[in-house]
Amino acid sequence: MGVTYNKENLEQKIKNFSLGKAKNLHILADFDKTLTQSGIINGKKISSIIGQLRADGYLSQNYVDESFALYNHYGPLEHDQSISRPERLRIMEEWWIKHIELLIKSRLNKRDMDHVVAKNHIKLRPGVSEFLKLLEKFGVPIVIMSGAPAYMIQKQLELAGLMTENVHIVANWYKYDTEGYMIGYKTPIIHSLNKYEITIREFPFFEQLKERKNVMLLGDQIDDLGMIEGFDYDNLLTIGFANEKEDEEKYSKKFDILITENDNFNFINEITKKIL
Numbered sequence: 642m643g644v645t646y647n648k649e650n651l652e653q654k655i656k657n658f659s660l661g662k663a664k665n666l667h668i669l670a671d672f673d674k675t676l677t678q679s680g681i682i683n684g685k686k687i688s689s690i691i692g693q694l695r696a697d698g699y700l701s702q703n704y705v706d707e708s709f710a711l712y713n714h715y716g717p718l719e720h721d722q723s724i725s726r727p728e729r730l731r732i733m734e735e736w737w738i739k740h741i742e743l744l745i746k747s748r749l750n751k752r753d754m755d756h757v758v759a760k761n762h763i764k765l766r767p768g769v770s771e772f773l774k775l776l777e778k779f780g781v782p783i784v785i786m787s788g789a790p791a792y793m794i795q796k797q798l799e800l801a802g803l804m805t806e807n808v809h810i811v812a813n814w815y816k817y818d819t820e821g822y823m824i825g826y827k828t829p830i831i832h833s834l835n836k837y838e839i840t841i842r843e844f845p846f847f848e849q850l851k852e853r854k855n856v857m858l859l860g861d862q863i864d865d866l867g868m869i870e871g872f873d874y875d876n877l878l879t880i881g882f883a884n885e886k887e888d889e890e891k892y893s894k895k896f897d898i899l900i901t902e903n904d905n906f907n908f909i910n911e912i913t914k915k916i917l
Contacts, residue, residue: 643901644908645893651912654897657876658916661855663779665875666916669868670859671836672787672794672812678764679861679884679903690789690797693757694749704747711739719833720864726834733832737788741813741826751792751821758796768906770801772913777805779917782849786836786868787812809846811836833862837870857913863895880909 658666670676673689694700695708715736718724724732757763776783787794791812798804816825829840841847854875858868861882869877881896883889884903893899900908 643904645889645899645901646897651897654876654878655912655915658855658857658878661876663781663917665853665855666781666857667850667853667855668776668781668783668857668859670783670785671861671865671868672785673789674861674884675859675865675882676765676769676785678766679882690757690763690793693762694753697757697760697762699753699757700744700749701747704743707743708740711736711743730834733834734830737813737830737832741815741830744815745823745825749815749823751817751823754790754793755796758793758800761800763797765797765801766904766906768910770803771910772906773798773803773805773808775910775913775917777807780807781917782807782809782846782853784809784811784841784846784850786831786841788832788836789813790815809841809844811841811844834864834867836865836868842871855916857916859909863892866895878912 695705700708715732718729718732721729773783775781785794785808787810789812791810791814794810794812795804798808812831814827815823816827818824829835831840841850850872854873856869856872856874856876857878857880858866859880859882860866860868861884863881865881866879878898879896880898880900881892882900883892886901889899889901898908898912
């Protein structure tokens with residue numbers, strides 16, 4: 642198992658969390674490559690949700706060409722620390738809007754998304770199902786914050802029987818016409834650099850979270866740590882998934898627990914049981 646952590650630090654955090662039990666806990670989690678698998682599984686590369694739509698041919702060749710052009714332009718800027726954070730936020734917003742406009746132009750339809758979900762190419766990590774069922778059993782809210790299409794995350798969880806009342810999705814909700822074709826999007830646009838918890842204060846479910854001041858945060862990018870920004874927490878446990886070998890050293894300095902080698906949720910489930 643590829644798990645790295647400071648034993649003394651983790652034991653103290655588990656002790657602090659366990660004092661509050663389930664009633665003081667909530668979870669913040671990314672989706673792609675955090676709750677889902679990453680890398681090569683059984684000889685096949687695991688794609689993101691949008692990547693799977695592209696790979697399965699549901700989007701036009703013009704979309705493929707233009708989306709890669711956008712990636713080649715904006716991708717290197719996403720984590721360029723020589724650019725100020727406000728400027729990178731502006732750049733990411735610009736990229737996401739252009740990408741969404743491409744999806745509209747490519748005539749993305751709900752049926753296409755349903756077909757991709759039904760194929761079950763997007764795999765949850767082993768142990769995620771147990772993790773989500775534990776949270777449901779003890780009434781612990783989980784907020785999934787993602788730049789992916791919210792509709793597809795919802796359908797993926799429904800397919801697995803995991804879209805329960807304690808699960809809240811903060812992602813990109815699109816607008817559709819009567820035939821299911823994408824025609825627009827709802828704000829705010831969510832991308833990798835703006836997943837701050839402060840943005841969910843306008844959502845009705847925030848009332849369930851504000852007094853739950855022990856927070857477990859899961860993400861596969863250092864910027865996912867921003868999900869907690871603006872929230873008045875008492876205790877924070879951060880879990881990072883380093884899906885690339887070159888990320889392991891820098892992630893180990895930022896997250897309390899580092900998961901590598903596309904590992905499962907078994908260790909996380911053990912911790913969660915101790916807390917609950």
